[in-house]
Structure formats: structure tokens, C-alpha cells
Amino acid sequence: MSIVQAALKKAIALAPDSWIPGGSPDPLIRERHGHVGQPVSRIDGPLKVAGKARFAAEFPIEGLTYAALHYSSVAKGRIVEIRTSEAEQAPGVVLVMTHRNAPSLAKAPAFGTNPKAAGGDDLAIMQDDRIHWNGQAVALVLAETQEQADHAQSLIRVDYEVDAASTSFEQAIADGTEPGQFMGEPLKLRIGDADALFATAPAKVDATYRTPGHNHNPIELHAATLAWSGDELRVHDASQAVTHAAWTLSQIFGIKEEQVHVTSPFVGGGFGSKTLWHHQILGAAAARLAKRPVRIVLSREGVFRTVGGRAPTEQRVALGARRDGTFDAIIHTGVTAMTPHNAMTEPFIIATRSLYAAKSFRLEVDTVKLNTVANTFMRAPGEAVGTFALESAIDELAAEIGMDPIELRIRNEPERDPTQGLPFSQRGIVAAWRAGAERFEWYKRQQRPRSVRDGDWLVGLGCATATYPYYRMPGGAARITVTRDGRAIVAVAAHEMGMGTATAQTQVIADRLGLSMDQVKFHYGDTSLPGIVLAGGSQQTASVGAGVVAAHRALVAEMLKLAGNDSPLAGLHPSEVGGFDGGLCALDDHDRRESYASILARAQRTEISVEAEASMPLEMQHWSMHSHAAMFCEARVNEVTGEVRISRFLGSFDCGRILNPKTAASQFRGGIIMGLGLALMEETQLDERTGRIMNPSLAEYHVPVHLDVPAIDVIWTDEADPRTPMGARGVGEIGITGVGAAVANAVFNATGKRVRDLPITLDKLL
């Protein structure tokens, strides 16, 4: 961090609350009788269950061609010869594109290098003969049908000159590591002398935990339908970052940002994977070359080959404590993998920075580079695997000193952020622990492992803390249009991947404007709309919320101007006015009001439209803002086969105000279920000899199915965070955190076996 940045950070931390967004709480937090907080069914539900929601690969275009990719079978080197003539002559083939004939493309700006960059890596795509990983696309075939393209692709033959590649995580660690960075800051933190305090601590644990690579595997395959008209590129994409994708494509093709129009009204799951990867870029290049529209749908194998996942980690957690359980030292260090062509480090120490008080800390992430597809964000990057290590270690320490693991955690509850020193905006984890413990009947747990048996099954209970930060990125904006019939359209370039965005935002906007839900339309998923809004980091709700707050403020000011002196609202300042019952009213006197229809009619206007940008997101540097949950798991382990079954699970959440209990509960459960996958079965297996992913299918990369998932109980504190829009914090990612440890701890309680190496497969329990 530069001196200027450091000084600015300090100034924001010390500034009066009133200067910071959230300094005066969002008035909507007080509103308790509106749509917010109601379990409204998804407004797009009827479309989805009827199969009428149109996804990226389903937009019809005249004259469409279908694409198929041919992937490199070596990890590093160059193409000596690529034989395409057989493919070119195959029936229906329109084009075979390789580095020899691909249009000239600029390097893809990689995620994090510019506020709108969305590239999974920073390579120049299909511009030369270089191979960067096993699975890189080396040729693209376009044909009149998918069958023809798939067949022609299989006829391509490539000779490679192979260079030595780095394809073993262990070997790469042995060869030497480099310090990791996340969002431009070093992943390194030292407070006090943790090693010295650890050495002299009366109680301690010191263990190494390993987590493998993971793939997101949304059920919708990555796909795009693309067409050029002149220099204008139209993309129907499956995207959680439309504005970012459009800007990045414009850079690659050397055209203006406005010349790329990306829409993505429905996304069949993303979890961090639906950004910009080679397939959209190659699809656009091929469409340009062939002068035909293109549909590119990756096969499931293609997704594994060309869309990165979560990187593997090896983590050491060493905790030094006194006999009463208070922490003297927290050491959390380790290594993760990345590639030479991306900038994403899996930041597994982030949760450890704010969860517990301790006298000293040493936190560090180092990296090694592998020649693989670029790793990327996957649901709760950092926390999902970091909490597995930390929260397993806490359980080990509790066993070591003979203390209840919940009490051990509560004993180390900090009063302020333990490493930043900032006050918490709101923190209700202790209440979540208490409520969860009671509901789960935690008191029935036997401290001694292997105490409970049901036939062949050993039964155990485990718990862990889950956590995820509140984020809000710069770039939020919104346009609000109110029409004479008293309806509102709110437009933001946001995304719906199943989080319930459209539904929850419609509830919020209806309350803010004083309208019913059917008077509000929420438009999203389109680069022609305002805002640079990433559906990531669980920040979309806050980003959209802050954009709408700003646009609403502008709307009220404009409306008051239009209302003029003849209105009951005359003389009021915009800050004294809110939305109520189809119009505006004085906040302290609901009888002073006028409807939108009446104001617009008197002003002889058919509509009013305002657009505004959200405030700069300074609140995270002024307060420590985090969501938490207490996760409880009951595991049954078959003593004969080693099979693990999860029979009960409870998540007790503290995530600010819950905007829609129905969709939020689904987000919590969905996260927990992906966490069960992380705990018990998910693993991207790399053949270390060739750098090739060995299990690129849903038959071999296992994800939880119906029978793996019990009825999952979720509860929450519903305590508003006074510093965030609507009092809400994100709910999308926290569910996956803590689950790995809760399961491992339950398995330990059941069997007495401590598994520190995910996934917990049956061979590790026999």
C-alpha cells in the first residue's frame, strides 16, 4: 500500500460516522410493515417452472452456426503442426479457426487489473502457437449443426513440441513459493510475536490441512449466442458480470464499449464461474471471421478444460491458548496455487483476520504457479476452505483442553475487529450460537468421541463458525422511471443467477417508493442499463441497494420541484420526504402527501426518469462488517464401510436484515449443500504427469444429490446492520463457509478420527 493510500485509509477509519455511507441508517430499516421481510415467492418462478425462461443458448438467430472446440493435450509447449484439412472438408463445416487464421485480438484484461476487467486470464487468445495448459482451446470448428461441428472437431490432429511444465502442487511447493496478494494487498499480517507466544502457550494445536481444487459446476453449461452487425457485437451470454464482459470484449476487439451489447436475463447458476472465458471471445472471433452468428455451448468436459475453479490449498493452523481457552497466538499460514497468466490468489486467511480475539497473529498466504487453466473465484473464495482449517483447529484445541467448542469460541469473542481495530457495524454471532445450540439440542453431544452408536453407525455432532464479509464495490448506479399511472421501472445492470435478485429488489423498491410489488418492474441483466455491478462477493444486493438509494434521493428532489408550491409537500426538503402509498409524504406527517400520478399530471408530464450513482463504498474501511453463522452437523459414519451420511444440519445465521425469508433460506441451504460437497466428495483431480484434469464430468466429479442432503434447518437473528443499505448483508456465500469443519468435527466426534485432508472420503475412515 502506498503512503497516500495508507493515509487515506486511516482518515476514513477516523472520520466522523456522519461522513461515511451508512452514517445515518437507511430509513427503510425502520419500515417493518412493508414487502421487505415477507416470504414472497420468486416473481420469475412461473416462467422457470414452465420452461419459458430463456437462457443464453436458447435465443434464436437467423443463420446460426454451431461451434465445437478442440483442446490441447499437453500442458506447455507449442504447436508444431495442426492438420485441419479433413475437418474443413467434413459435411456442414463453415470454418475451422486456429492461431493461423484467427483475427488479431488484444490480450484479455484479467479480472482485477481494471474495475471492469472480466478476463479469467490475461492471455492473447489463439494468437500464436504457444500452449499454456492442458485443455486450452487450440481450434474452433463452426458448422451448420452441432453434430457436424462435434464430428469435424474430432478430425483435427495436432503435433506439439512439449516443454517441461509445472503440474504438481507438491513439487511446486518444494521448488519455492512467492508471497500472495488479494485485491492489490499483500496476504500477510503480523501482530505481536505469534511464534514466541505459541511456543510458550500452555495449550496448543499445530496441524496442516489440505483442500483440493474444486469446480463450480453450475448445471447450465457455459454458453453464448453471438452476432456481429458491422462493428457492433451482440452477445446473449450466461454472465454474472455483463458490464465487465462488454468492456473486456471491447478491449480485445479494439472497438468502443458501447459497441458491445451483452444481455443475460437468466443464468443457470454461476457461483463465480460465469465471467469471461475463452469461449465467448473465440465465439465472437469466429463469428467475425465467418460473418455468421455463432452459438457456442461448452460440453461439460469443455467447462472443466477452459473455465477455472477453486485452487488447492495447504494450510497450517497453530493455536496457542491458556488453560482457560483464551488465545495467545493464532498462526494461519500456507500455500495455494495459481497460474502464470492470472492474478487470483485463494485468500484463505481472510476469515481468520476478524473471527477471534488473540494476543498475537501471524497470517500469511504464499503461492506457487502451475501450468493449468487459470483458477478463479468460487463461492466464498478464501473463507470456504480457510474456515475448514481454522474451525477444525479450534475443535482440536477444544478437545485438547476439554472445553465445549462453542464455549471456547465465545470465550474468544472480540470487542472490536481484532486485527484492524475498527468497531463492528453489527455482530450477533454469540446470539446465533446460543439460538442454534438450543434448537439443535447441542447439550446432548458427548464430549468423548465414539460414544454414540446406532447399529453399525457411529453418530457424532460437530459445529463450526461460518463467516463472510460485507462487501460493496464501487460502480453501483440505478435509473428510476415513474410514470403517470403511478408505476415505476427500476433499471440496473445486475444479474439473476437464482439468488432471487429480481424478487428481493422489487420488494425493496416497492417499499422505498411506497408502491405495491405489481406496480414495480425491475430491469436487469443488460449492458444498456446503468451500473457496473458484479454478481460476486455477495455484494450485489448492497450495490444495487445503494444505487437505488441514490437514484431515489434524486427522484424525490425532482418530484418536489415538479410538485411546486401548490402541493401539500411544498416547502419540504428532500430529506424530509419518503415514498408512501403511491406517492410522496412528509416522513413525520403522513397526512402531508401527494400521489406520483397527481404530481405528474399537474406538471403535465407522462413520466419522470432519474439516474444516479451510488456513494463511494467507504463504510467497509470505517467499520468492521461481517456476517456470521453457527453451523451444526450430525454425521453418521458406518463402521464397516466408512460411509459418511449427514443426518441433520442446522445453520444459525447473523446476516443483517433478511429481505426475503423464502429466497434467503434457499441461498443459505444452497451454500450449505455445496459445503457438504466440499466436505465429503468434491475434488478436481489433476494428473500430475500431464497436467490434465482426470474427472471432467458430473459422473466423476461428484456433487451432492438428493439422497446426500437431509432436511436442512436454517434460522437467523434478523438484526439489521445499521450501516448497510436496507440493513442487509449478502447471503449468497456465507452458507458454504464453516460447513467443511462442522462435518469434519462431527466425523471426529463420531469416530475419534481427525481428517485434515478434504474430501472426507470413506478410505480415510477405514
Place this chain on the structure above:
Amino acid sequence: MQFVINGRSLDADVDLRTSLLDLLRDHFGLSGTKKGCNQGACGACTVLVDGNRINSCLALAVQYQGRKITTVEGLTSNGALHPLQEAFVAHDGFQCGYCTPGQICSAIGMANELRTGVPSYVTADVAAEAITVDFDEIRERMSGNICRCGAYNGIIEAISETLGTIPLPEAKDAP
């Protein structure tokens, strides 16, 4: 080639390699049936053929000429949702909605299997006349339909609530 889809007779001249899934999506514009793996592992492409559920990605279109094919588009009648579709909305049995048509068609096929007494891996008494339908029985039988969003609890609730009343697809009027 002639196909009977959702009670309508449709013609197409397709490649012999075309799967039933691609026939529906690419040739007839019936994109309600989804592609999640194209290799029989996810269930997103489930449709009903003569009342039985199949993975349409593993079926060659040419083999299904003249058979009665029902897709998610054929479950609504006169624009009204099928009771199971309503229940999916009410119980939030989906998030992104991509696996949903497959889950719904699969559940209808499953109801037929239960009614005709086909046992499953978790059926306690395989010789029993009638199968006791419980949480495990439905979960096991729906395990071929993956939901990565993890809407499993809501899906099972929706199915359990509707199960007794799921009409056989054959009995349904063509749209």
C-alpha cells in the same frame, strides 16, 4: 421423421446422430428441456416418453418417432401451471431454475413408477404390493436429477405435497 410431442405431430429432417434433446432444443425450439451434461449424469434433460422418464440427451431422436413425448412445455394446460409446477414455486424448489424442468418431468415419471410398484434401492420390502412413500424413497428416486443450486429440500416438499395428485401424463390434454 415424424414426432409426437406434447400431443402435436411434428416433422423434422434431422441428422441420424441428433439426440432427442437436441431435436427438441435446436430443431423444434422447445428449449424448456435443458442440457446440463449431455452424458446422462445430471437429469436436466429429463422428458417423458409414453409416461416413462428418460434422459433425452442419451436418446437418439430417430428412435423416438411416433412415441408420445411430453416435455415441460406440455405440462401446462391452457396456460395454467400443473399442480407440481405451482408447488415448485410455492416451496421455492429452485433457484436458477435450470434443473427445474428436468426435476418436474422426473417427479411425474417417478410417480408412475411408485404407482406401479417398482422398488428402489431404499425400498425396505421389495415384495410388498404397495410402496411406502417417504422422504428417503423420494430422495433416492430423484437422485438422478442434480440441482447445483441446492434447492433439494424445496423440491422434495413440492413433490411430497403434490404426489398423490400428480395426474398421469397420458391423461393430460394436449395443449
